[in-house]
Structure formats: structure tokens, C-alpha cells
Amino acid sequence: MDFLEPDKTLIYQRCVLASLGDPETARLLDKRQGATRDAVRERMYTSTYVAVATSRCGVEAQTEFNKALADSADLKNKHRAAASETEWNWWAACLLVLFPSIVMLAIGGLLALAVAAAVAAGVLFTLFWRGSAAWFNLRQSLVAAFWGAAWLAQRVELGVCAAQWGEVLEEQGTRPVVAQVVRQMLGDDPDSLFIPGNYEGLRALRAPGYFVDNEALQQLQRKVAHIEYGTIAICGPRGTGKSTLLERCVDAADFGVLAQVPATYTPHDFLLSLSVRLCARYIRAEGYEVPEFTRLSNVRRMLRRVMSRVWRVGRWGAFALPSTALVVWGLSASARSLYSQDADSIADFTRTHVTLLRDHSVQTWQGHAAIASVLAVLAGLAWWRSRHSSWLPSLLGGIWAIASTPVGMVLAFGSIGSIVLDKQVQQQVRHIQLETMISAGLLMVVWVYCLRFRDSGRMLHSRWRIALETIFGPLAFVSGIILLVYLVRNPQTYPILADSENPLRLAGAIGGVLLARAGGWHPRPKESELVTRCRNHLFRLQTIQTSSNALSTNTSQLLSLVTSHTTSVSTVPPNFPELVEEFRDLLGRIAKKKAAQNRAVVIAIDELDRLGSAAQALAFLSEIKAILGVPHVYFLISVAEDVGASFVRRGLPHRDVTDSSLDDIIHVQPSTLKDSRAILNKRCDTLTDPYVVLAHSLSGGVLRDLLRYGLQIREMQEKAQSFELTDISRHVILDELSETLAGFRTLLSKQQWTRDTSGVLGAFRTLGGYLREPCPCTFFDLQLALEQFAFYAAGDRPGPIAHHELGDDARQLIDEASAYAYFSLTLLDIFSAQGLERRTQRAAEQGPDGDPERLAEARQELGISPYSARPLIDSIRKAWSLPLGPSASNHRPRSRAVSCPLHPQPIGRPRTPGHG
Numbered sequence: 001m002d003f004l005e006p007d008k009t010l011i012y013q014r015c016v017l018a019s020l021g022d023p024e025t026a027r028l029l030d031k032r033q034g035a036t037r038d039a040v041r042e043r044m045y046t047s048t049y050v051a052v053a054t055s056r057c058g059v060e061a062q063t064e065f066n067k068a069l070a071d072s073a074d075l076k077n078k079h080r081a082a083a084s085e086t087e088w089n090w091w092a093a094c095l096l097v098l099f100p101s102i103v104m105l106a107i108g109g110l111l112a113l114a115v116a117a118a119v120a121a122g123v124l125f126t127l128f129w130r131g132s133a134a135w136f137n138l139r140q141s142l143v144a145a146f147w148g149a150a151w152l153a154q155r156v157e158l159g160v161c162a163a164q165w166g167e168v169l170e171e172q173g174t175r176p177v178v179a180q181v182v183r184q185m186l187g188d189d190p191d192s193l194f195i196p197g198n199y200e201g202l203r204a205l206r207a208p209g210y211f212v213d214n215e216a217l218q219q220l221q222r223k224v225a226h227i228e229y230g231t232i233a234i235c236g237p238r239g240t241g242k243s244t245l246l247e248r249c250v251d252a253a254d255f256g257v258l259a260q261v262p263a264t265y266t267p268h269d270f271l272l273s274l275s276v277r278l279c280a281r282y283i284r285a286e287g288y289e290v291p292e293f294t295r296l297s298n299v300r301r302m303l304r305r306v307m308s309r310v311w312r313v314g315r316w317g318a319f320a321l322p323s324t325a326l327v328v329w330g331l332s333a334s335a336r337s338l339y340s341q342d343a344d345s346i347a348d349f350t351r352t353h354v355t356l357l358r359d360h361s362v363q364t365w366q367g368h369a370a371i372a373s374v375l376a377v378l379a380g381l382a383w384w385r386s387r388h389s390s391w392l393p394s395l396l397g398g399i400w401a402i403a404s405t406p407v408g409m410v411l412a413f414g415s416i417g418s419i420v421l422d423k424q425v426q427q428q429v430r431h432i433q434l435e436t437m438i439s440a441g442l443l444m445v446v447w448v449y450c451l452r453f454r455d456s457g458r459m460l461h462s463r464w465r466i467a468l469e470t471i472f473g474p475l476a477f478v479s480g481i482i483l484l485v486y487l488v489r490n491p492q493t494y495p496i497l498a499d500s501e502n503p504l505r506l507a508g509a510i511g512g513v514l515l516a517r518a519g520g521w522h523p524r525p526k527e528s529e530l531v532t533r534c535r536n537h538l539f540r541l542q543t544i545q546t547s548s549n550a551l552s553t554n555t556s557q558l559l560s561l562v563t564s565h566t567t568s569v570s571t572v573p574p575n576f577p578e579l580v581e582e583f584r585d586l587l588g589r590i591a592k593k594k595a596a597q598n599r600a601v602v603i604a605i606d607e608l609d610r611l612g613s614a615a616q617a618l619a620f621l622s623e624i625k626a627i628l629g630v631p632h633v634y635f636l637i638s639v640a641e642d643v644g645a646s647f648v649r650r651g652l653p654h655r656d657v658t659d660s661s662l663d664d665i666i667h668v669q670p671s672t673l674k675d676s677r678a679i680l681n682k683r684c685d686t687l688t689d690p691y692v693v694l695a696h697s698l699s700g701g702v703l704r705d706l707l708r709y710g711l712q713i714r715e716m717q718e719k720a721q722s723f724e725l726t727d728i729s730r731h732v733i734l735d736e737l738s739e740t741l742a743g744f745r746t747l748l749s750k751q752q753w754t755r756d757t758s759g760v761l762g763a764f765r766t767l768g769g770y771l772r773e774p775c776p777c778t779f780f781d782l783q784l785a786l787e788q789f790a791f792y793a794a795g796d797r798p799g800p801i802a803h804h805e806l807g808d809d810a811r812q813l814i815d816e817a818s819a820y821a822y823f824s825l826t827l828l829d830i831f832s833a834q835g836l837e838r839r840t841q842r843a844a845e846q847g848p849d850g851d852p853e854r855l856a857e858a859r860q861e862l863g864i865s866p867y868s869a870r871p872l873i874d875s876i877r878k879a880w881s882l883p884l885g886p887s888a889s890n891h892r893p894r895s896r897a898v899s900c901p902l903h904p905q906p907i908g909r910p911r912t913p914g915h916g
Contacts, residue, residue: 013045016041025182043185054173057168057173065158065161188835197684203711211248232636232665233637233639239703257603259603261608282530409512412509425499428495444483455469533586534586537582584626602634603634605636670856676696679706693855697852697856699856741764744813745761751810767782822870823859840852
């Protein structure tokens with residue numbers, strides 16, 4: 001459109017419309033009042049924003065466009081001026097001159113056109129000499145035609161410059177300015193808008209491709225790089241990504257095995273499973289198939305194997321036999337002709353050399369050739385000494401691999417290239433006309449391009465995603481057949497194709513190609529001893545082998561004496577010490593072989609932190625520590641935090657199994673806000689920074705919870721039917737608080753309660769009822785109940801919840817629930833109020849307590865103690881200028897909202913504006 005309509009105003013308008021259609025900008029429109037497409041377009045059409053957008057662009061493209069516009073207008077004025085000075089229709093006069101010239105050229109050729117031009121020049125000179133008006137009108141018509149052609153060429157250049165200027169204007173001018181205008185019209189906190197998008201990365205927690213390098217991975221890589229082998233423990237809270245880190249290390253290793261430790265595993269069962277995995281992994285890595293142990297009988301397995309072989313041989317023969325038959329049939333005449341020509345000479349050559357070899361052998365046998373006898377003895381001794389070496393097959397294989405490819409290529413190209421040296425073919429090529437060469441070339445170009453599109457593997461970007469192979473496969477076949485039929489039926493090309501030596505040339509080309517391809521073939525190497533050991537170990541671990549022997553003796557029919565002896569031998573499964581010894585030996589051999597190739601071996605043991613208590617984990621570790629410490633093997637074990645703490649206290653008055661089992665330890669800490677931002681941005685590019693901070697604060701930096709809250713934000717947006725952070729965050733925080741308090745109430749129900757202490761359960765029930773179905777008309781009551789529970793549930797403050805008669809367990813649960821409610825109230829006050837960006841900057845000015853990272857630290861501190869978490873939450877509220885006591889009061893009016901889907905206004909009661 002810029003090429004067709006090179007107008008500055010229209011180009012600018014089209015650039016604005018294209019910028020409004022940009023996905024990053026279009027998704028922000030119509031989300032808030034006033035930020036509409038029409039409003040942005042109207043503002044962008046004002047002179048101020050036109051100047052701003054134009055000034056952001058480069059000068060070169062705009063200068064060229066202005067120059068082309070001015071030149072086009074100048075040429076158009078000259079053309080109009082020349083056309084207005086003539087009394088004739090200028091284009092009709094030009095056609096009267098041009099049409100006879102074309103007819104004269106077509107009929108009489110260049111000579112006739114030159115004669116006509118000379119006559120016309122004489123007539124024009126006569127008219128000019130007499131000063132005739134016809135000469136003047138014809139001259140002005142030709143001048144107008146000249147300026148018209150010049151204007152047409154300039155118009156093409158103007159269209160190109162206009163298209164280039166439009167591209168620069170949209171890219172550098174209107175697109176960033178439109179994005180800026182949209183953010184201005186959105187008002188405060190434009191990033192607090194929630195824009196629905198693709199959330200597949202949040203739904204697939206273990207999906208590959210979303211891993212983000214963090215400090216724990218870098219620390220582990222440094223430790224592995226500085227030790228030759230050893231055992232490294234990875235500890236940290238659950239959900240921080242220890243399993244993902246182990247999977248990442250195993251995938252990055254040259255040879256790795258990952259094993260899980262479920263709670264029901266015994267050390268013997270675990271080591272048995274790990275041995276099976278190790279053997280199967282190594283057999284697959286070496287390119288062999290892992291043996292399958294099935295319950296089928298020997299006959300059935302043999303029949304299945306035979307049927308599989310028959311099917312493969314039958315399928316191969318269905319293609320190989322017809323192909324061989326056609327090739328032999330096509331080359332039979334040429335082969336017979338070649339044999340009849342060279343059979344005598346080949347027979348004479350063979351007879352001569354066989355006679356010479358026989359004479360030398362007889363002389364050596366009779367003792368007349370002493371040197372040959374000595375050489376024969378030495379050759380026999382050398383051959384006997386080479387029985388344990390493979391130098392001869394290696395030498396022959398190397399010669400074959402080096403020589404077969406070049407010899408095959410020379411044979412193939414020599415066979416095809418011999419057609420160029422054939423004098424008879426050269427004479428026939430000289431008689432081919434240009435028309436035939438052009439037709440054959442066009443057909444060959446069509447065929448080649450059809451083949452290229454067929455083998456490209458591309459898909460048509462349409463609704464049904466049609467593969468190009470489906471379309472161009474038949475077209476390539478048809479175009480090839482047409483090309484072949486054209487060459488065969490054409491009398492000029494048929495003699496070349498029918499040359500008597502072409503079958504031999506084709507046979508040489510095929511033989512050369514097969515020989516070149518055979519150069520890369522080599523027989524499959526013999527199964528290594530280590531693979532055989534792994535296969536035998538699998539048989540030992542997964543099967544029970546039984547052997548029976550029977551002996552029966554018979555005498556004559558009259559007197560029969562039968563004796564039968566049967567012996568059954570069954571292998572005993574290996575016990576734990578034997579299994580440890582075999583595992584270490586097998587793993588050591590594998591590691592030694594990999595180390596010779598500069599390749600690392602990693603054994604990762606996951607889920608050790610799920611074995612119940614720390615004592616159970618340490619007991620399990622003490623049982624399997626016998627397999628650790630294999631040379632050239634890195635053992636990575638995920639353990640719980642208390643096991644890691646035991647290792648850290650080594651050397652102090654505390655010793656356990658970790659001192660002798662672990663070489664080093666890595667603590668996987670919860671993610672920082674920077675890490676959480678990188679993780680969520682990689683998995684979902686539509687979550688803006690306020691939502692990242694919200695998910696990070698709720699999760700405390702725990703990776704598993706971080707992804708869960710990121711997905712829950714999307715769920716709450718659909719529930720709230722709003723795009724604002726204030727509404728979405730309220731639903732997310734209250735929903736999480738509701739589930740947490742419901743869990744605490746379940747735990748409290750198992751305690752012993754009296755009439756004086758049952759008010760605690762009532763407070764839980766009241767707050768839970770508000771949280772179950774929050775709505776605008778009950779938000780004041782919810783706020784009041786939440787503040788009462790968050791501020792007065794602490795034991796050092798008077799309130800409706802009595803603590804002096806509660807048991808220790810009940811008091812601990814209530815304090816934990818109250819501290820979590822206090823944390824939720826803080827998040828609610830921060831994220832559900834307007835002006836988050838402005839308040840975040842003011843809080844950051846108050847010091848470290850105003851950093852959003854402190855919210856995640858408070859959530860982590862709640863997992864340690866509610867008593868240490870409360871002072872931290874108090875300091876956060878001070879930095880955010882939030883009250884440290886209840887702000888709602890009982891004398892505050894409790895009016896219902898005008899439109900509430902859960903609590904409709906009673907009939908006859910006057911409606912008052914709500915306070916939600």
C-alpha cells in the first residue's frame with residue numbers, strides 16, 4: 001500500500017494501525033477505561049505525536065523519500081506542461097508513430113525500418129523548414145511522451161522509497177511511541193494488568209527445556225571440576241529443585257544413572273535395582289539390546305524369532321529380487337558382448353600366471369629355490385605368532401576404508417564421463433537444435449525443483465498443515481516421466497540415449513556408487529568383555545537358572561533293568577555383601593574404560609530425603625556407603641536438611657555416618673527474586689513483575705510452590721473475571737489462607753477442648769466462613785475478623801482468644817496459624833491496594849526491610865518459628881507504612897454492595913454504597 005499510495009499522511013496512518021496490531025500492544029488495549037484502540041489512534045494522529053514519531057526515525061530514509069517525492073512532482077509538472085502545449089492528443093500521436101514502426105520491423109526487418117525512418121526524417125525536416133503546425137504538435141507530443149516515461153520510472157522509485165520509509169517509520173517511530181502512549185493511557189501500574197497467554201511451561205513442571213542455571217548448579221560444577229571422584233550430597237528444603245538438579249547433571253554427563261529411593265526400599269533391594277539399571281544403561285550405551293526375560297516357552301520364543309526373521313527376509317526379498325532381476329535383464333546383452341570380446345585374453349592371462357606359479361611351487365618343493373623356502377618358513381612362523389593379534393584384519397579393513405571410496409568415485413565419474421569422449425555422441429550432440437535444448441532444460445529444472453520441495457520436509461502453514469512431500473512427490477514423479485518420454489520420443493536425443501555402450505556406462509556408475517558407499521561399511525565389532533559381563537550380571541540378578549541331568553540304562557526285553565539319576569542345580573541369588581562386591585567391580589571397570597576416553601560417570605541417588613526421619617536416612621546411608629568411593633565415579637545424593645546439618649558439624653563433638661560417607665555437600669537454597677523472575681519468564685512470558693513478586697512471596701522461593709502459584713494466578717484471574725492485580729491478588733491470597741486455616745482447624749480438632757477454650761474453634765469457623773466465599777459486601781467483616789485473628793491471637797496481647805488454659809500443642813498450632821494469617825494480611829495490604837509501583841519505591845527508600853525479597857524471607861521464617869517470623873513481618877509493615885494494629889473498628893458502617901451475586905439486597909431495604 002505504501003508503494004501504491006506514497007502519501008506521507010497515509011503512510012503514517014498505516015504505520016499507526018500496524019503498530020496497534022502488534023501483539024505486545026494489542027493485548028493491553030481495552031483492559032482499562034479509556035485505553036481503547038480508537039483513543040490511541042486519535043492521540044497518535046495529533047501533530048505533536050506525529051512530530052515525536054517522525055523525529056525518532058533515521059534521516060537517510062526520510063531524505064530519500066522526500067527527494068523522490070519532489071522529483072516525481074517536478075517530472076509530472078513537466079509532462080503536463082508539454083502535453084498542454086500541443087493541440088493533438090499526445091498519446092494518440094505517439095501510437096501513430098510507434099505502431100507503424102513495429103509493423104515495418106516485423107514485416108521488412110531492420111533494413112525496412114531504417115528506410116522508413118529516413119523517409120520520416122525527411123518529411124519532418126520539410127515540415128520544420130516550412131514552420132508547419134504539424135511539426136510543432138508532433139514535437140510536443142514526443143516531448144510529453146518522454147517526460148511521461150521519465151515520470152513513470154520516477155514513480156517506481158518513489159514507491160520503493162515510500163515502502164522503505166514506511167518500514168523505518170513503523171519500526172523506529174510509531175511502534176515504540178504507540179506502546180508508550182498505551183502505557184500512559186493505562187494510568188498507574190500498567191504492569192499490574194494480567195494478560196492471558198500461554199502457560200504450558202507452568203503446567204509441565206518436569207518438562208525439559210525450562211531449566212534455568214542457578215548458583216547451586218554452578219557450585220556443583222565447580223566442585224566436580226576440582227575433584228577426581230567422590231560423593232557429593234545435595235541438601236535443601238523439599239521443592240527447591242534437588243531432583244531437577246540431579247536430572248540435569250545426569251543428562252549432561254557422558255554416562256549417568258539416576259535411581260530413586262522410595263520409602264519401602266531396603267538397601268538390598270535398592271542395590272539390586274541400581275545394578276540392573278547400571279547394566280541396562282551400559283548395554284544400551286554400547287549399542288546393544290538389553291535382554292528381555294519373558295515367560296514364553298522356548299518353542300514359542302523360537303517361533304517368534306523365526307517369524308520375525310522370515311518377515312524381514314521376505315520384505316527385503318520383495319524389493320531386492322525384482323530389482324536384481326531388472327538390472328541383470330538390462331545388462332545381460334552388454335555383459336555377454338563384453339565377455340565374448342575379452343574372454344580369450346582373460347583366459348590366456350590366467351593360464352600363463354597359473355603355470356608360472358605352479359613351476360615356482362615345484363622348484364621350491366624340490367629344493368631348487370632356497371630363498372623361497374626360507375621365506376615360506378618365516379611366513380609360517382609369522383602367521384602363527386599373529387594368532388593373538390588382529391593386525392591383518394585391521395590392515396585389510398584400513399585399506400578397504402581408504403581405497404574403496406576414491407576408487408568407487410573414479411569408476412562412477414569415469415563411466416559417466418566417457419560419454420563426453422565418445423566421438424559418435426559428440427557428432428549427435430552437434431545436431432541438437434536450440435529449441436530442443438531449451439525444452440529439455442526447462443523440463444529438467446521443473447523436475448529438480450519438484451525433488452527439492454519434496455525432500456525439504458516443510459509444511460504448508462495452513463489450517464490443515466499439509467506436507468510439501470504430499471504435493472510435490474507426485475509432481476516430481478510425473479515431471480520425471482514427462483522428461484524421460486520427451487527425450488526418448490525426440491529424434492534428436494533418442495540416438496544419444498540408444499548408444500550401445502550406455503548399459504555398460506550405467507553398470508560402471510552403479511558399481512562405483514556401491515563401492516563408494518561400501519567404503520563406510522565395517523563388520524560389527526565383537527561384543528566387548530564388559531558388555532558380556534553386564535549381560536551375565538543381568539541374568540544373574542533377574543533369573544533363576546536350573547540344570548537337570550538324567551541317566552537311564554536298559555537291558556534286553558526279557559530282563560529289563562532301568563536306573564534313572566536326576567540332578568537339579570539352581571543358582572542362589574547374591575546376598576548383600578556379594579552384591580556390593582560385584583557392583584563395585586562392574587562399576588569400576590565401566591568407570592576405568594570411560595576415564596580412558598576422558599568421559600565422566602555419574603551415579604545420582606534421589607529421594608533419600610523421603611525415608612521418613614533423619615535416623616532412617618542415616619541408617620540407609622550407612623548400609624549403602626559400601627558402594628561409594630569407586631574410582632572415577634561421581635556419586636550425587638539428595639539428602640534432607642538435617643542430614644546436611646550433621647555433615648556440617650563434623651569435627652565437633654558429633655560424629656555419624658556422614659563423616660565417612662560424604663566428601664562434600666551443597667545446600668540448595670530457595671530461589672531469590674532474581675532467580676524466580678528468570679524461571680517464570682522462561683516458562684511464561686506474560687507474567688509481569690508484580691505477579692512474579694506475588695508468586696515469589698507466597699512460595700518463599702521454593703521452586704515447586706513458585707510454579708504452582710504462577711498457575712494459580714491464572715486460575716484466580718478466570719475466577720475473578722478481572723485483569724487487575726488488586727482483584728487477582730486478593731483471590732489468590734485469601735484462597736491460600738482459607739486452605740491453610742482449614743488444615744490448622746483439622747489439626748486443632750484432635751486436641752482436647754473445654755467450654756472456656758472452645759472460642760478458638762469459633763474464631764477459626766468465623767474466619768473460615770468469610771474466606772470460603774469472599775464477596776464485596778462482606779469484605780469489611782472479613783477484614784475485621786482477619787485483623788482480630790492476626791493481631792490478637794498472639795499470647796502477649798489481650799483478645800477474644802484465651803491462651804492461658806490451652807495446652808502446649810494447641811497453643812503452638814494457634815500461634816502458627818495466627819502468624820500465617822498475619823503474613824497473609826501483610827500481602828493483602830501490599831498487593832490489593834492501588835499504586836503498587838509508587839508504594840514499592842517508597843518502601844525501598846526505607847531500607848532493606850522495604851525490599852520485596854523480605855516478603856519471601858518472612859514466608860521462609862514461618863517454616864522455622866512463628867515467634868521469629870512476627871518481628872520480621874512487623875519490620876516489613878513499618879517499611880511499607882502499614883499499621884501494626886487493627887485498622888478496622890466496630891463502629892465502621894457495614895453496608896452491602898449494590899450488586900452482589902452471593903447476597904442480594906432484601907426487598908424494601910434502602911440501598912447504600914458499599915465499602916468493599
